[in-house]
Each structure stands twice: as structure tokens, then as C-alpha cells.
Amino acid sequence: MSLTFDPDTIPLPVGHFIGGELIPVEGGIEMRRPSDGKSYTDCPVASPDLVERAVDSAKATLKASNWGGVRPRERTRVLQAWADLIEADAATLAQIEALSSTRPVGQLVAGDIAITAEQIRFFAEFADKEGSELAPTDDASLGMIMSEPYGVVGAITPWNFPISMAGWKLGPALAAGNAVVLKPSEMTPFSAIYLAQLAVRAGLPAGLINVVLGDGPTTGTALTGHPEIAKVSFTGSTRAGSAIMENVARTGVKPMTLELGGKSPQLVFADADLDKAASAIAGSVTFNAGQACVAGTRLIVEKSVADRLAAAILEKMKAARPGPTWDATTQYSPIISERQRARIDSIVRAAVAAGGECLTGGAVMDSPGYFYEPTLIANVDQANPAIVEEIFGPVLTIQTFGSEEEALALSSHPTYGLASGLFTSDLSRTIRFARKLEAGTVWVNRYSRSRDHILPTGGYKRSGIGKDLGREAYLANRRTKSVLISL
Numbered sequence: 001m002s003l004t005f006d007p008d009t010i011p012l013p014v015g016h017f018i019g020g021e022l023i024p025v026e027g028g029i030e031m032r033r034p035s036d037g038k039s040y041t042d043c044p045v046a047s048p049d050l051v052e053r054a055v056d057s058a059k060a061t062l063k064a065s066n067w068g069g070v071r072p073r074e075r076t077r078v079l080q081a082w083a084d085l086i087e088a089d090a091a092t093l094a095q096i097e098a099l100s101s102t103r104p105v106g107q108l109v110a111g112d113i114a115i116t117a118e119q120i121r122f123f124a125e126f127a128d129k130e131g132s133e134l135a136p137t138d139d140a141s142l143g144m145i146m147s148e149p150y151g152v153v154g155a156i157t158p159w160n161f162p163i164s165m166a167g168w169k170l171g172p173a174l175a176a177g178n179a180v181v182l183k184p185s186e187m188t189p190f191s192a193i194y195l196a197q198l199a200v201r202a203g204l205p206a207g208l209i210n211v212v213l214g215d216g217p218t219t220g221t222a223l224t225g226h227p228e229i230a231k232v233s234f235t236g237s238t239r240a241g242s243a244i245m246e247n248v249a250r251t252g253v254k255p256m257t258l259e260l261g262g263k264s265p266q267l268v269f270a271d272a273d274l275d276k277a278a279s280a281i282a283g284s285v286t287f288n289a290g291q292a293c294v295a296g297t298r299l300i301v302e303k304s305v306a307d308r309l310a311a312a313i314l315e316k317m318k319a320a321r322p323g324p325t326w327d328a329t330t331q332y333s334p335i336i337s338e339r340q341r342a343r344i345d346s347i348v349r350a351a352v353a354a355g356g357e358c359l360t361g362g363a364v365m366d367s368p369g370y371f372y373e374p375t376l377i378a379n380v381d382q383a384n385p386a387i388v389e390e391i392f393g394p395v396l397t398i399q400t401f402g403s404e405e406e407a408l409a410l411s412s413h414p415t416y417g418l419a420s421g422l423f424t425s426d427l428s429r430t431i432r433f434a435r436k437l438e439a440g441t442v443w444v445n446r447y448s449r450s451r452d453h454i455l456p457t458g459g460y461k462r463s464g465i466g467k468d469l470g471r472e473a474y475l476a477n478r479r480t481k482s483v484l485i486s487l
């Protein structure tokens with residue numbers, strides 16, 4: 001069965017999801033489809049009162065269901081049933097997602113959705129495997145390091161991979177025994193509602209996931225500042241991450257996980273497999289049209305192979321064909337909004353004005369929707385806007401080096417340290433660079449995640465605090481209490 005669908009026929013769950021009920025709302029922020037620019041509905045904006053209602057519902061459900069105190073394997077069972085339903089209903093979920101977002105329906109079913117189901121299972125398995133510890137004390141005492149859930153976690157997610165990002169927040173928080181109030185991006189909110197509806201169908205107590213729709217200033221601020229939100233888990237821009245820290249500092253101290261922006265380098269040495277490197281590098285800036293936090297947007301290549309590598313990358317970039325996200329054959333995504341596309345274009349123009357040379361691209365695409373040409377910019381120094389700014393679009397820069405020291409110096413970014421790529425066949429150099437690169441992830445001779453969900457992801461510098469995925473993400477949703485008993 002083809003996954004291609006007619007975008008005018010898809011029913012959307014427009015409203016907030018509280019206590020297991022969809023609360024329909026009319027009006028809000030106008031939404032346009034990235035693939036053709038057509039206005040199709042409004043995103044409701046939850047008021048602080050509504051956020052309060054969602055938090056109250058989460059708290060009451062936690063108490064009534066004793067979710068944090070049930071046999072841990074019961075949490076595993078329910079979350080696995082949820083993962084099964086997500087897979088079984090992948091086509092509907094994919095249509096809701098593809099309509100609003102930049103994710104092509106063909107990539108969603110086998111990619112984002114299948115991986116999200118797998119990651120929920122991965123986190124579900126921690127529920128009965130990570131717990132409290134006995135501390136080494138003298139014979140006259142018993143010391144315990146008790147592990148407990150926080151209570152209600154406030155989660156906020158971006159628009160670039162809406163289902164995956166919701167899964168990264170919900171999976172570990174629920175497995176660890178918490179309830180969650182989730183605010184998805186106002187540009188792609190409906191797949192989160194559908195995910196929450198599936199969770200209730202799978203047997204998760206209604207009210208354990210509440211989803212409030214809205215923007216950052218109104219709904220997001222009310223959520224992160226709510227006194228009953230015990231922990232904040234955020235993925236988005238460094239700018240919004242700073243605003244959240246400020247709000248949390250003003251309204252009450254609480255722990256935060258912040259997964260923020262990036263401007264990741266890819267270093268290529270002359271001894272690398274250049275064909276493999278070209279595919280990985282071009283793929284990382286054309287996948288989702290470069291709208292990925294870890295996109296490897298700064299190519300730093302050894303001088304002797306720079307022309308050869310650039311030619312191979314250019315060929316792949318030029319092959320990108322735009323298509324609507326509801327066409328199952330589409331590989332190249334639109335940009336999320338007209339505004340974001342204009343921002344990409346203005347940074348590219350500023351980069352050229354500062355001396356950069358566009359080897360390909362550098363313009364909006366002549367097609368319906370918000371597409372932007374895959375763009376490769378040469379002749380850029382460290383102060384060039386295309387090097388400094390997180391563009392969040394299909395724009396790659398190319399710089400060359402003559403020595404390892406030079407490569408390392410170019411790779412360092414003043415603001416970001418999210419991910420990095422290294423292409424070389426020299427093992428000793430691999431280890432040297434893995435130690436020295438200032439980033440939370442180093443990919444060697446590849447530039448993508450695998451399905452090894454045990455590897456945590458997160459940033460150095462202003463790319464964030466804490467980790468998603470891995471054991472660390474589960475533990476970040478538990479807090480510890482020291483208990484010392486005199487015997």
C-alpha cells in the first residue's frame with residue numbers, strides 16, 4: 001500500500017489533551033503547510049490557567065494510579081504496549097506528522113516512528129533494572145541511596161523531528177515513574193496529541209501524559225515556571241534554553257535538561273574513504289533539509305583532497321529534488337516556514353557579502369512550498385556569518401587545513417559543541433581527535449546515529465546541559481535520597 005496521501009482529507013486532533021480527553025479549541029496561531037504554503041488550521045494557545053489544569057491532572061493521576069510506586073515491570077508492560085500501538089498505527093501517525101512538518105511520509109514510517117517505538121521499549125526496560133543502592137557503611141548503620149521519580153516533568157519540544165523529540169522526553173520520564181505535561185512546538189503540535197491518545201489506548205492511566213498546545217512566551221513560560229513542575233526537559237534553540245533558565249531562576253529552582261543548538265564540524269583527512277565521506281556529509285545537510293540539531297554544516301577538509309571531495313559533495317547536493325511531504329517518494333524536505341526560509345536566505349546573503357562564494361545553491365527553490373536549494377559556500381573565515389550562526393537549513397561551508405593543529409582550531413566553535421564528524425583511516429589520529437574535539441558526540445567514518453539507543457546525546461558548551469537517550473536520560477528522570485539508619 002502506498003503511503004502517499006491527500007493532505008486535504010486528514011482529520012487532525014486540534015485541541016489540548018488533558019486527563020485523557022481532547023479539549024477542542026478554535027482559533028490560535030495560523031498554521032501553514034511547509035510543502036505548499038496552504039493555511040489549514042490554527043494551533044490553540046493554552047493560557048496559564050489551562051497549563052495549571054494540565055499539571056493538576058498529572059499530579060492527581062500520579063497519586064491515583066501510584067504510577068511511580070507500582071511494580072516496575074508493570075510500567076515496562078504498559079510502555080511496550082504503547083510502542084506496539086505506535087507501530088501498528090504508524091500510517092495514521094505519519095500522515096498527521098507529514099501534513100504539518102518537514103518530515104516526508106515515506107521516511108517517517110520506517111524511520112522516525114519505528115525508531116521512536118524502539119526507543120520507548122528501550123526506556124521501558126530500565127524500569128525494573130535501575131534502582132536504589134545500598135551504601136558501604138559500618139556495621140552499626142545501614143545507608144541507602146534511594147532512587148525516586150520527580151513527580152510531574154514539564155517537557156518542551158521543537159518542530160524538526162516532532163515524534164522523535166516527544167519520544168525522547170516521554171519514554172524515559174514515564175519509565176522512571178513520572179507524569180509528563182508536554183508542550184510540542186506550535187508549528188507541529190498534532191502528532192504529540194495522537195501519541196498521547198495511543199498511550200491511553202495502550203493502558204497508560206489517562207492524565208499521565210497531558211499535552212498543552214501553544215507558543216513559548218505564553219504556554220511554555222507558564223509550564224516551566226509552574227511550581228508543581230519538578231523538572232524541566234527541553235529541546236530547542238539555545239536562545240529559548242536561556243529564556244527557560246531565566247524563567248526557572250525567577251520562579252523557583254528546579255533541575256533542567258537542555259538539548260540546544262549546534263554548528264557541528266566534519267573533519268576529513270586525505271587518508272579517508274572520500275566517497276563514503278561525501279555521501280555522509282551531503283546526506284547530513286540534505287536530510288530534513290539540514291533542519292537537524294546535529295547537522296554537520298561545517299566541512300573542514302585537508303587541502304590536498306578538497307577539490308575532489310567538494311566535487312563529489314556538489315554532485316549529491318545538486319541531485320536533491322523537492323517534493324511534498326505527503327508524497328511517499330519525496331526525499332528532500334521543505335523548510336518549516338516562510339520566515340525560517342527567509343532567515344536562511346538572509347544568512348547566506350550575509351555570508352556572500354562577507355566574502356563567501358556559493359559553489360551551488362544560495363537561493364529559494366522555484367517550487368510551491370518553502371524549499372531552499374542545497375548550498376555550499378567556500379572562502380569563509382571564522383568570523384563569516386555562515387560559520388558563526390546556526391542556520392538550520394541545507395547550507396554547508398567548506399574550509400581547508402594543512403595540519404592537525406589547524407583542523408582542530410577550525411573545528412572549535414565559540415558557542416556550540418553538539419556533535420562532530422571525523423573521517424580518517426588512521427586509528428591513532430582517531431583517538432587523538434576523539435579526545436580533543438569539543439562536542440558531546442564524535443562520529444568517526446559516519447555521520448549519523450545508529451540504533452544503539454544506549455549512546456547518550458547532548459551538548460558541550462552552549463549546546464546544552466544533560467543528555468537525552470542512554471542510561472543518562474533515564475537517570476535524569478529520577479532523583480536520589482540518602483537514608484542512614486542507626487542499627
Ligand code: NAD
Pocket residue numbers: 156157158159160183184185186214215216217219220221224235236237238239240241243244259260261262292293294390392418457458459463464468
Ligand atoms: P525554539 O527554541 O524556537 O522552540 C523550541 C520549543 O520551545 C517550542 O516548543 C517553542 O514553543 C518553545 N519555546 C520557545 N521559547 C520558549 C520559552 N521562552 N519558554 C518555554 N518554551 C519556549 O526551537 P525550534 O525552532 O522549534 O527548533 C530548532 C532548534 O532546536 C535548533 O536550535 C536546534 O538545534 C534545536 N534542537 C536541538 C536538539 C538537540 O538534541 N540538541 C534536537 C532538535 C532541535
